[in-house]
Amino acid sequence: MIKIVLVRHGQSEWNLENRFTGWTDVDLSEAGLEEARQAGLILKQNGYVFDEAYTSYLKRAIRTLGIILHEMDMMWIPVYKTWKLNERHYGALQGLNKAETAVKYGEKQVLSWRRSIDVRPPELSLDDPRYEASLPQYRAMKEGEYPRTENLLDTEERVLDYWKERITPGLSSGKHIIIAAHGNTLRSLIQHLDHLEGDSLIDLNIPTGIPLVYELDEELKPIRHYYLGMEGPLPAGIIPKHISKESTTKGPPA
């Protein structure tokens, strides 16, 4: 049996303000910093050790991982960063308040943008200041690779590309791996692992800052998964109290 730990970054400043974030590089809120510390303590308390870690180019995930590894006294392990694990790009919605957007476009439309697999939000124009392909961390991307908007399938394509090319070889060779990433990055990976579609995908929300353990067989097919608390695996559907309300919604189906 092979175990991998997935963790969504701690609550961010725009999670707190209920804004569409995507590739906007916002920091963790105070609650998010504490969630990251708690995640590190939970993993240490449960005796987890890691050989390598993966994260995105976005500071909310990078800092979450750094705090977790600091709490575990594991800052010495290799950490691999990639834009392919960045959050799903929310296009021209980035920066907008989610509640205000729902008033303007309707709840149904916003739910479809947020949780369907094949609906892209309006795209960013190339002269939009939020189109940040010129930032140093994205300069090595190929022409047209920097997204102007994404649906979950677009995100899943780049996440799975990296998962298959860079992460599964380590897993199959017995490495203990943690991935600190984003709500939709992890939703797209879980969609692939658990073959989720329809309502079970629409209802899939990953809480911030809680370690999610996937146990995989030799073919890397899921055997079971569970969120981790201080006392070990949490019963399905239970999210620890310390997580802020707006991030505690239904986790992966039991």
Ligand SMILES: O=C(O)[C@H](O)COP(=O)(O)O
């Ligand atoms: O990018 C964002 O806005 C959040 O990280 C995830 O938002 P969502 O839960 O609306 O997809």
